Amino acid sequence: MFQTFEAKSSPEQGPPRLDALRRKMADTNADAFLVPRADAHQGEYVADRDARLEWLTGFTGSAGFCVVLADIAGVFVDGRYRVQVRNQVADVFTPVDWPEVKLTDWLTRHMPDGGVLAYDPWLHTVNEIKDLTDKLDHISLRPTDNLIDAAWADQPAPPAARFSAHPLEYAGESHADKRARLADALKAQCAVITLPDSIAWLLNIRGTDIERNPVPHGFAVLHADGSVDLFAAPGKTQDIAEHLGPDIRVHDVAGFLGHLTTLDGPVLIDPKSCPQIVATTLRDAGTPLMEGRDPCILPKARKNPAEIAGAKAAHERDGVAMVRFLAWLEAEGPKGQLTEIDVVKKLEGFRAQSNALRDISFETISGAGPNGAIVHYRVNEDSNRPVNPGELLLVDSGGQYVDGTTDITRTVAIGTPTDEHRSCYTRVLQGMIAVSRIRFPKGVGGQHLDAMARAPLWLAGQDYDHGTGHGVGSYLSVHEGPQSLSRRSEVALETGMMLSNEPGYYREGAFGIRIENLIVTVAAPALPGGDDRAMLCFETLTYVPMDRHLIDVSMLSDAERGWIDQYHADTLQLLGPRLDDVTRDWLAKACAPL
CATH class of the missing domain: 3.40.350.10 (Creatinase/prolidase N-terminal domain)
Known part of the structure; x- marks a missing residue:
């Protein structure tokens, strides 16, 4: 791909x-x-x-x-x-x-x-x-x-591919039930919805209008009776008419602004995502407006049991591809014959061999040496460089499967790492473990937890210039709000919210380090001696080994070392039965206790 x-x-x-x-x-x-x-x-x-x-x-x-x-x-x-x-x-x-x-x-x-x-x-x-x-x-x-x-004389044409239905077994809730549930909570006559992933989630549809993200381009108006007016380019809904049913009225997108002038108010708009022209059109028509959150945002973020089960299945499938890739990389990387593009092609090939991959979830980041310090580096023929022994290779990638979306980063030593590589990597790993192990009361948001991932780096005078984690969709956008692990996030974390956990460290001109797992927020079990306070914690979704060559065990606490050993034992138990004998032997060594 x-x-x-x-x-x-x-x-x-x-x-x-x-x-x-x-x-x-x-x-x-x-x-x-x-x-x-x-x-x-x-x-x-x-x-x-x-x-x-x-x-x-x-x-x-x-x-x-x-x-x-x-x-x-x-x-x-x-x-x-x-x-x-x-x-x-x-x-x-x-x-x-x-x-x-x-x-x-x-x-x-x-x-x-x-x-x-x-x-x-x-x-x-x-x-x-x-x-x-x-x-x-x-x-x-x-x-x-x-x-x-x-x-722009040669500006491309708008996307024209048709929408598809997202199966109920993966959505976990019919669009009729979603529409009724959200309509019951509306405090307005209707709500204008513009975000593609909100429309996709609400109507259980998907599209190919955005590369790597299975979202449809359109606009929607959700009414208080649960019906929806859907606006899309002609022909895009042709294959899903039966799926949509009579309560979802389809219109040509060219009539969207005109339709807004016919609405009775109050009309709910989300000022964080609603285009200014929508608000201007409604105000010019004399229609009362209400400002509030897109009604799909929080329900979409709270993954239901079917979506969580799908995410686990997708991550297990994806983990097999990643382990096969890492075993190959450990054998081939030190020979000094690979380039960044070779790495990308090989990893995407392993994912495709599952026969379940719909697409990658974003352009694979393969940054060797100094290119790893470019946080969202995208290799091309001009920038492509060798993967040299003695360097670090940062690989950030993911897959789109009909049951879930994955996103994982592993940083690997090509050959023998330096002491500086190992100390920086271990601090990043300590931050990732801290987030993975944390328990926190209900009402806590990502801004409270972000510092935990940075603390080991801060103690060494180091930091990174991106959030610690973003929300993730269910066969939708790999970046999904409103939740995140970020100092700017004020959204309280709730059960079912999926996030990435990805601290990093980047030294311009030298190397980059990032370690990323996906996690889901769950209710924390009660502990002896605790009070009756409701607590939450994270369940890990991603199971792929860390590069033990980069771990400085002397820097770890007993609890950190115990977490890694348990994580690796779980990885071997989960993925080992799905691997061939040679790769299973490699995984057993990669997951041996520290």
Whole structure:
């Protein structure tokens, strides 16, 4: 499934494309134009047609935005992408450290009083525009048709593949029951839903509109009687008419805004994900609005027993592929004949051999040596480098199976690691173990637990510039909210929520380390001497051995060592019977007690 990556923009294309955009700005009397990495559905991932930020700047990261003025064009990225952005954009663009540098502060410094900031109202949420409006009292915000589209001559067509039904045995609940359950809790006449994974979950449908993520592009209106108006491009629902049934009315997506003007209020919108144009259309029609959370967000995050069972089955299947890959890598890596692309192709081949893989869940990250320090590195023919003995190899990958979505990272020593490799790796491992072992009261959110993963690194003066964990979908997006393990997350963790647990450490120009398992939140068993307080803990879903060559046992506590030994014993018991004799022998050695 590996595809040779071809960027939509190379550094030499940046200047003429920026000039073309500035001419469009001048034609519309705009002093600045916002270019987000977003589409009209406000999901994290975008189709090729909507990759406007990449087309303009060459930056391929999954988060960021550009602000273009006549004399400066700032590309705003967070800590995950600061090495990457410098490698990808031409010098006509200025990287900006975000969120340390606030967009509003940057605009205040660079725009004149009375200046006009233009934006596409489909591509910015209600909250984003409200924040800018509130803080930029000397700058006028003006909605406009997208100026990138006007300059992008060979812009791809919108995705056109048909939707499919997601089987009840994996969904665990019919869409009729979901619709009725959510409708009963609505405090409005209806709710507008724009997020692709919310619509997919609510209606038990899937799509192929976003590469690697089985989500459908469309819009939906959930009514208080449990019925739904679904808006999609013509022909996309052709194969699921019987699945949808009479209570889900299908419309051409071109009529979505017009339909909004016919709704009786109050209409619920989620200001964090609803495009500004939806709110503007409803307000212009005189329709009362309510702001609140997308009604699908929390129910989708609380995985039901069928979804959890599917996740376990998917991870067991995926674990077999990973173990076969690691055994191969340990044999072949020290020979010095592999490249990063060789690694990607081999791993994806092992996954495909299960005959159950629908797709990989994101582009496989295979970063050798200094490339491992680029957090979301994506290998291509130009960047592809040898996997050299004496280096670390970071491999972050996952699979999409009809019963679950996987995401796992393992860092492996190619040949003999250095003492520094081992000490840094062990600190990362200690942080991952701390999250895996924690018990916590109900009401605790990810921001409380994030520090536990960092504490061993902090004690050594080290840290990492990404969250410790993200939510994960059920044969849906590999990144799913609202829960996360992050200092910015205020969402209380609940039973059934699946997350990644992935601390790391990155030394620019040298190496990167990340260890990632997926976990699910469960009720914690009572302990002798405890009170009656309801407690939660995490159950591990991912079972694949750690690289024992990188573990400095002298740094571990007895409890940490015991956790690793038990984890490896469980891994051998779970996966061993599914392996051939040679690979089973390798796994037995990899999982031997420390």
